[in-house]
Amino acid sequence: MSFRPIPPGVFPPMDLPSYGSTHKRHPDQAPVRIPHTLTETSAPRFTSSAYPEHLDMSRHNGREAMGERIIIAGRVTDEDGRPQPGVMLEVWQANAAGRYQLDRDQHDAPLDPNFSGQARVFTDADGNWSITTIRPGAYPWRNHHNAWRPVHVHFGLHGAGFAQRLVTQMYFPGDPLLALDPIYQGVPEGARERLVAKFDLDVTRPEYALGYRFDMVLRGRLATPMENPA
Template sequence: MAAAPAADAEFLMRDTTSHPPAYAPGYKTSVLRSPRNSLISLQNSLSEVTAPVFRADELGALDHDLLMNGAKGGLPIGERLIVHGHVRDQLGRPVKNALVEVWQCNASGRYRHKKDQYIGAIDPNFGGCGRMLTDENGYYYFRTIKPGPYPWRNRINDWRPAHIHFALSGDGWAQRLITQMYFEGDPLIASCPILRSVPSEEQIRGLIALQDLAAFIPLDSRAYRFDIVLRGRRATLFENLVQGNVA
């Protein structure tokens, strides 16, 4: 029988087969970024099992509302969306009070960044970033507009599918996760060099948010569901008491 893990318990070993290889020549920048030597697995220390603790009062009232938090004189242009889901560990337990940070390009496929020189239009009312905390059940949600696809200098005529970047900070640094969310039905997913480096179709499906008709806001917004799994802590094992014995 397993008890709830202690706050300083080690995390389960990372499953490297569920992540893309560091070296994926089809994704050109990985050639220079990837390590040349095999990775070494170390026992968890304080720097892995702990992490910053975030409070709701540290976040702004509109941090989770990308429709409004960058608006200057009107609303951003694009299809209005609700994105929501649960953050759980690999043992199915909710990760509460996790910091979820998101950033994305606007509806024309352009980021609000001085080095983004794509010809897509800049939207003065869209900042493109936000953050929120999960609740007691590991639930999160935010409002935004659907990002546009854009070309990138990987190979001739490579295009990124519409996507939203996620960065999560859970109970320990070992739960730190940076990933991307894609949209159900996007035809560019099949040809994206980054996604083609993911080991299996099942894992690719885990990066694709599904349309959630039940969460639509009538005459306002469509909705997508995106659940996220972080590493789990080891539980403390103990023996059941023999029937009739007194503890």
């Protein structure tokens, strides 16, 4: 199947001097193309019956998580604006204090027993999706002696098989840390704003939660910058 090539000026470089750990983990040899097998391109079938949706991270075990409840909604399309139904989105993020529910996260911030930090949602027939969560906090990440990551949410998009997975991050408007973050700033200037959600009053629910819209385009000149475009 033919498709438009990956355009220049969208995705970040593999080796970014301002992002310290890329020096050690970026490839230094030309990639070797390995033909995909049928299993890689057609399996598994990601469906809500096999992978149940979890749409609300603001509650866990019947209890409310700490922090500001928000709603994030969006639409997944291809480069021609056609909706992409049945895409599985896996979502993960830090809690309101800026800490992940992971053993290796030793940031000196409180854990929240009522916040798992994980969600799963499938796009509908028109490519739309929506989740409820808690606005995450910023956290230190030791890129230099006083480096802090902006507030962000991670998204993993799954297609029809293991070989069809894209990963990106969503940021929030007005965050002063964006100007200092090498991961965000590593995306070419003309494309990085596509990673910033927009406040949306239509997504906002009265007396319940503010709403943000984060649409994603899978490829083409308006593609959402991804961590693994190749």
